[in-house]
């Protein structure tokens with residue numbers, strides 16, 4: 001089980017309580033699709049992903065970016081039980097969606113970049129460390145049901 005310090009818990013709650021899901025979710029998923037174009041292969045039914053402009057303007061990408069953040073919300077609310085919280089989502093990504101689990105890390109790195117740019121100076125190294133630890137647990141839990 002993962003141990004969290006009071007600072008880590010407070011930081012994660014704080015980041016998510018102030019986060020504008022409408023902006024951060026779409027921005028993180030857009031970055032992932034643009035910076036790592038092979039991740040587009042899972043979103044064939046989302047229509048036009050032809051270039052950065054098309055990806056940024058695609059309403060299905062924006063909607064799915066928000067869905068992902070709502071998925072992360074579940075981990076924020078269950079920080080002591082992230083693995084169990086994600087058991088079903090892990091099976092879905094593995095068995096139904098066939099998403100290569102390496103991509104979880106890529107998306108979480110894009111999310112870090114977006115959160116850092118929104119928070120500016122407040123995104124200190126200590127805050128980054130807490131955020132990265134949280135995302136590492138998320139990534140590991142989402143990958144748990146792969147075999």
Ligand code: HNI
Nearest residue numbers: 039042043067068070071072089097099103104107108138
């Ligand atoms: Ni992901 C669906 C959460 C990373 C591809 N994904 C979901 C859903 C949630 C979710 C929640 C909706 C499930 C449902 O309908 O029951 N995804 C998350 C989280 C992360 C993540 C929390 C990581 C931080 N997903 C990824 C990555 C990819 C990905 C990295 C591919 C590169 N996800 C998908 C696809 C779907 C999906 C594809 C189905 C979309 C759809 O609309 O059918």
